[in-house]
Amino acid sequence: MREPDTRPAAVSVTEDALICSGRWTVSSIAAQRAAMDTLAFPANRPVTVDGAAITALDSAGAWLLLQLRTRIDAAGGRVTLQSFRPSWLRLLDFIADEAEDAERSLAPRRVTSLVDRVAAMGGDLIGFLAFIGESVLSLLGAVRHPGRVRWQEFFDDMCQTGVYALPIVGLLSFLMGGVIAYQGAVQLKLYGANIYIADLVGYSMLRELAPLLTAILICGRTGSAYAAKIGTMQVREEVAALQTIGIPPVDLLVLPKLLSLFIVMPLLTVYADVLAVFGGMVMANAQLGIGFHAFIGRLEEAITYSTFMIGVVKTPVFAAVIAIVGCYQGFKVEGSAESVGRHTTVSVVQSIFLVIILDAMFSVLFSLIGV
Numbered sequence: 001m002r003e004p005d006t007r008p009a010a011v012s013v014t015e016d017a018l019i020c021s022g023r024w025t026v027s028s029i030a031a032q033r034a035a036m037d038t039l040a041f042p043a044n045r046p047v048t049v050d051g052a053a054i055t056a057l058d059s060a061g062a063w064l065l066l067q068l069r070t071r072i073d074a075a076g077g078r079v080t081l082q083s084f085r086p087s088w089l090r091l092l093d094f095i096a097d098e099a100e101d102a103e104r105s106l107a108p109r110r111v112t113s114l115v116d117r118v119a120a121m122g123g124d125l126i127g128f129l130a131f132i133g134e135s136v137l138s139l140l141g142a143v144r145h146p147g148r149v150r151w152q153e154f155f156d157d158m159c160q161t162g163v164y165a166l167p168i169v170g171l172l173s174f175l176m177g178g179v180i181a182y183q184g185a186v187q188l189k190l191y192g193a194n195i196y197i198a199d200l201v202g203y204s205m206l207r208e209l210a211p212l213l214t215a216i217l218i219c220g221r222t223g224s225a226y227a228a229k230i231g232t233m234q235v236r237e238e239v240a241a242l243q244t245i246g247i248p249p250v251d252l253l254v255l256p257k258l259l260s261l262f263i264v265m266p267l268l269t270v271y272a273d274v275l276a277v278f279g280g281m282v283m284a285n286a287q288l289g290i291g292f293h294a295f296i297g298r299l300e301e302a303i304t305y306s307t308f309m310i311g312v313v314k315t316p317v318f319a320a321v322i323a324i325v326g327c328y329q330g331f332k333v334e335g336s337a338e339s340v341g342r343h344t345t346v347s348v349v350q351s352i353f354l355v356i357i358l359d360a361m362f363s364v365l366f367s368l369i370g371v
Contacts, residue, residue: 021053024061044076052083062095157260173272177279185287194288198298201280210272211311215318219351223326227347230330231340258323265319325351
């Protein structure tokens, strides 16, 4: 029985050819890899690389052969492969393609010009405004024809958005009220104005922080879920299937979410107000010795109905922004899980940014009208 050839890889250089021999495998090419730097290759003429004497070839050997061919090309030669098995030629082609892809991915990306970026932002803004218009038309159609609303999806979204969000919204609101009271108590003690801790907690939480905190939590919890759900449907081509059978995707996927968030956001904000005030009461009692009855009595004097309503009236606008941005980014997903993750992240960032901008605009508006 003939024993297998175990000779390591070797290259013999002739006038117009390179004779490769031995085993071109990962365990046998170490010596030849070191010796390649000392080889003198033919320059400026055709060179034949003969593989008839190669007894074995794997991906490591193919990679070394490609390095050999690259060096000959750099010297001005034109390489022709001869006497290689068809399977080895396919392996060489595969390794060459992979090397080109790697180099292409590592190459610096073309810097997009400012005009291109502005054009892309303009196109995205136009698409977003068009989506807002489509959502408004769907909402008006639902007002005229309530039977168009998928009420089962509406109540499911209310449960997911509202009921399941109660623990996290309540906990963070309670802690935020306690933090505001704790920080305020340190300063109020200096002036003997302990009772005014109720004014501080009431104004800051009911008017600004509770609605804003609730909206930011809903951005991260619900807006991202909207984008991920619709984006996954895009990847699975379920949205295209809805369009094929004549069901408008906005009516089925956006309208129930928009309506449910309209109702849930004000309720969650009121719930956050209650927990925030309770947290402030607990901290005021612990730090300043102010009882619950005294705290509530001062709160009734300091906080008017308009102060409470200023916080609540902003929440439907926040709800519309969160729902529309989340759904819009979901519809922008294109064919991959990576795209779902990217647009989900974008939906959260954009929603939080727009909510904060709108809250600042409301503050300026209320200040101008003297509320």
